[in-house]
Amino acid sequence: xxxxxxxxxxxxxxxxxxxxxxxxxxxxxxxxxxxxxxxxxxxxxxxxxxxxxxxxxxxxxxxxxxxxxxxxxxxxxxxxxxxxxxxxxxxxxxxxxxxxxxxxxxxxxxxxxxxxxxxxxxxxxxxxxxxxxxxxxxxxxxxxxxxxxxxxxxxxxxxxxxxxxxxxxxxxxxxxxxxxxxxxxxxxxxxxxxxxxxxxxxxxxxxxxxxxxxxxxxxxxxxxxxxxxxxxxxxxxxxxxxxxxxxxxxxxxxxxxxxxxxxxxxxxxxxxxxxxxxxxxxxxxxxxxxxxxxxxxxxxxxxxxxxxxxxxxxxxxxxxxxxxxxxx
Amino acid sequence: xxxxxxxxxxxxxxxxxxxxxxxxxxxxxxxxxxxxxxxxxxxxxxxxxxxxxxxxxxxxxxxxxxxxxxxxxxxxxxxxxxxxxxxxxxxxxxxxxxxxxxxxxxxxxxxxxxxxxxxxxxxxxxxxxxxxxxxxxxxxxxxxxxxxxxxxxxxxxxxxxxxxxxxxxxxxxxxxxxxxxxxxxxxxxxxxxxxxxxxxxxxxxxxxxxxxxxxxxxxxxxxxxxxxxxxxxxxxxxxxxxxxxxxxxxxxxxxxxxxxxxxxxxxxxxxxxxxxxxxxxxxxxxxxxxxxxxxxxxxxxxxxxxxxxxxxxxxxxxxxxxxxxxxxxxxxxxxxxxxxxxx
Ligand SMILES: Cc1ncc(C[n+]2csc(CCOP(=O)(O)OP(=O)(O)O)c2C)c(N)n1
Numbered sequence: 001x002x003x004x005x006x007x008x009x010x011x012x013x014x015x016x017x018x019x020x021x022x023x024x025x026x027x028x029x030x031x032x033x034x035x036x037x038x039x040x041x042x043x044x045x046x047x048x049x050x051x052x053x054x055x056x057x058x059x060x061x062x063x064x065x066x067x068x069x070x071x072x073x074x075x076x077x078x079x080x081x082x083x084x085x086x087x088x089x090x091x092x093x094x095x096x097x098x099x100x101x102x103x104x105x106x107x108x109x110x111x112x113x114x115x116x117x118x119x120x121x122x123x124x125x126x127x128x129x130x131x132x133x134x135x136x137x138x139x140x141x142x143x144x145x146x147x148x149x150x151x152x153x154x155x156x157x158x159x160x161x162x163x164x165x166x167x168x169x170x171x172x173x174x175x176x177x178x179x180x181x182x183x184x185x186x187x188x189x190x191x192x193x194x195x196x197x198x199x200x201x202x203x204x205x206x207x208x209x210x211x212x213x214x215x216x217x218x219x220x221x222x223x224x225x226x227x228x229x230x231x232x233x234x235x236x237x238x239x240x241x242x243x244x245x246x247x248x249x250x251x252x253x254x255x256x257x258x259x260x261x262x263x264x265x266x267x268x269x270x271x272x273x274x275x276x277x278x279x280x281x282x283x284x285x286x287x288x289x290x291x292x293x294x295x296x297x298x299x300x301x302x303x304x305x306x307x308x309x310x311x312x313x314x315x316x317x318x319x320x321x322x323x324x325x326x327x328x
Numbered sequence: 329x330x331x332x333x334x335x336x337x338x339x340x341x342x343x344x345x346x347x348x349x350x351x352x353x354x355x356x357x358x359x360x361x362x363x364x365x366x367x368x369x370x371x372x373x374x375x376x377x378x379x380x381x382x383x384x385x386x387x388x389x390x391x392x393x394x395x396x397x398x399x400x401x402x403x404x405x406x407x408x409x410x411x412x413x414x415x416x417x418x419x420x421x422x423x424x425x426x427x428x429x430x431x432x433x434x435x436x437x438x439x440x441x442x443x444x445x446x447x448x449x450x451x452x453x454x455x456x457x458x459x460x461x462x463x464x465x466x467x468x469x470x471x472x473x474x475x476x477x478x479x480x481x482x483x484x485x486x487x488x489x490x491x492x493x494x495x496x497x498x499x500x501x502x503x504x505x506x507x508x509x510x511x512x513x514x515x516x517x518x519x520x521x522x523x524x525x526x527x528x529x530x531x532x533x534x535x536x537x538x539x540x541x542x543x544x545x546x547x548x549x550x551x552x553x554x555x556x557x558x559x560x561x562x563x564x565x566x567x568x569x570x571x572x573x574x575x576x577x578x579x580x581x582x583x584x585x586x587x588x589x590x591x592x593x594x595x596x597x598x599x600x601x602x603x604x605x606x607x608x609x610x611x612x613x614x615x616x617x618x619x620x621x622x623x624x625x626x627x628x629x630x631x632x633x634x635x636x637x638x639x640x641x642x643x644x645x646x647x648x649x650x651x652x653x654x655x656x657x658x659x660x661x662x663x664x665x666x667x668x669x670x671x
Contacts, residue, residue, distance in 0.1 A: 029530065030530045032531070033531050034530060037598065039598075057529075057537035058468050058469070058501050058502060058537075059501050059502060059503060085466075085467075089467070089502075123388060123389070124387040125389050125452070126388060126448075126449060126450045126453055126466065127448075127453060128467055128470075129389075129452075295666055296669065297665055297669050300448045300665060301388060301436075301445075301449055301450030302440075302447035302448065302660050304660070305447065305664075305665050307662070308663075308665040
């Protein structure tokens with residue numbers, strides 16, 4: 001299989017869907033000649049022209065609102081929000097309009113749209129360009145939230161998101177754009193709401209997503225040398241959440257750690273722990289369930305502070321050791 | 329001036345020679361030299377910041393304002409120390425022109441504990457709250473709503489100052505501008521809106537993404553007086569800003585100024601400048617605000633070539649000192665990462 005980057009996988013999914021379905025279009029800031037702030041849509045203007053690569057003023061509220069309006073009458077917009085932080089300027093059309101239209105109108109409306117947004121810290125861009133806000137989105141009925149960690153998952157999940165009949169927030173991690181992985185040439189999709197086991201193990205289940213999957217895998221390698229066998233489960237879709245796969249894994253390992261970059265308080269780790277406590281896996285637990293998350297702070301500028309604000313490989317290693325060695 | 333993408337007449341005077349203009353504006357020769365010095369300081373400071381970025385000493389992202397010093401200094405010279413400033417991401421010049429300590433600025437860029445924000449904010453969030461500078465902003469248009477609140481509080485507290493909010497042409501397309509204009513207008517708030525039109529919001533040419541320019545029509549639609557000024561003419565900016573600030577200061581309500589200028593560097597560190605030509609950038613460099621002012625001052629014998637050399641030397645030295653202050657300052661301790669979240 002050919003290897004492509006995470007960035008290329010986003011683009012390939014969009015390009016293939018735009019070729020297949022003329023209702024699909026991309027709308028956002030600087031997505032044409034500039035190629036998007038992270039270069040994801042570079043070259044798409046040349047292929048599809050300004051009618052389908054719709055470059056907007058700096059007006060996030062109107063971008064998401066316009067995408068929702070277009071979706072309501074049958075188009076399939078993909079809106080790019082340059083940094084996830086800016087979705088906060090567009091919460092009204094997303095939460096009060098797009099998310100609720102179908103329900104309010106008795107199931108008669110559909111709002112098939114995707115909002116792509118790069119999340120996360122690690123670039124030194126500080127507090128207003130580094131947030132992981134997926135939990136806020138997960139809280140809203142009517143919205144689906146996807147957060148892929150590999151190029152393969154990106155492509156399969158983005159195609160499914162574009163074809164989905166609901167508003168889907170597609171959360172890309174900006175540090176992963178350069179990450180490479182195998183992606184088949186032929187078309188494939190990955191259904192929303194299905195987790196993936198990224199590494200099999202028997203001592204502990206680590207649930208993580210986005211960049212934390214990679215950090216968890218690195219931690220697992222280190223721990224393997226000490227004889228600790230880690231299973232890494234990537235939900236891939238945070239909403240709907242595949243509780244079943246996680247529960248089965250926890251039943252097998254008897255321990256669970258959830259790792260995310262988003263801040264700890266009211267983060268989705270809590271949702272996963274609560275969900276697991278509602279399943280039979282609860283009876284199989286040999287240790288308290290734990291979570292390792294971003295500290296409850298805005299992301300600082302100084303690189304050492306920035307690194308200290310979110311879980312690093314070493315933190316994951318130590319936390320797993322503590323759980324497995326019954327320190328809690 | 330090279331053809332601007334906004335086709336309209338400027339509201340500032342520019343006919344008379346520099347000394348006559350200065351006299352009309354009550355600016356002494358010393359004031360003129362000071363304005364020139366500040367422009368050089370900004371230019372050299374940013375060139376150093378760019379160099380440090382290339383060396384990996386400044387990280388993250390940075391938005392340089394080289395080419396826009398006329399707006400910064402024309403404005404900064406007008407404003408009072410007690411006025412509030414809501415700056416934007418491309419605001420190094422405005423901060424320096426409002427009297428920033430470049431040691432603390434450089435330390436912030438290097439993420440040091442001695443920086444204006446103790447290394448927590450960086451270039452894009454630099455602030456000096458003690459001096460009524462309420463910060464640069466990473467959110468395009470992020471200061472525009474705050475301005476209405478600051479203006480309202482000035483009135484409530486019966487302070488005699490004003491708030492200056494600075495934003496780009498790109499930010500003028502955020503819907504919040506209308507909400508803020510409307511509030512400021514109905515409540516007669518002492519807000520000076522300054523739109524620094526450098527003709528691009530990232531890669532978006534202002535005329536491509538804006539229904540109607542100059543933007544002053546948008547202000548006028550709310551009953552707010554609007555002015556359009558040549559931003560590369562530092563005296564023109566001074567003249568218009570002086571009138572504008574006076575309008576707000578004498579409690580006649582909000583006012584809007586749009587200064588036409590140009591940015592030389594890319595938008596930020598990821599820009600490959602694919603949306604404009606080298607020729608266009610060059611044509612604007614020939615209208616450089618520093619170059620234009622320098623010529624005027626030389627022609628009027630306000631300064632000599634020797635003075636200029638001296639100013640450059642002095643400023644370079646001040647900037648080198650700022651760098652060494654920053655480099656010798658401690659970094660924050662990572663165990664303090666949770667400090668400052670709550671009061
Ligand atoms: C709400 C929001 N949207 C988008 C961005 C990304 N961005 C940063 S600066 C910029 C262009 C701003 O243009 P303008 O207001 O004209 O200021 P300039 O950069 O030209 O000084 C964009 C799109 C942002 N920081 N915040």
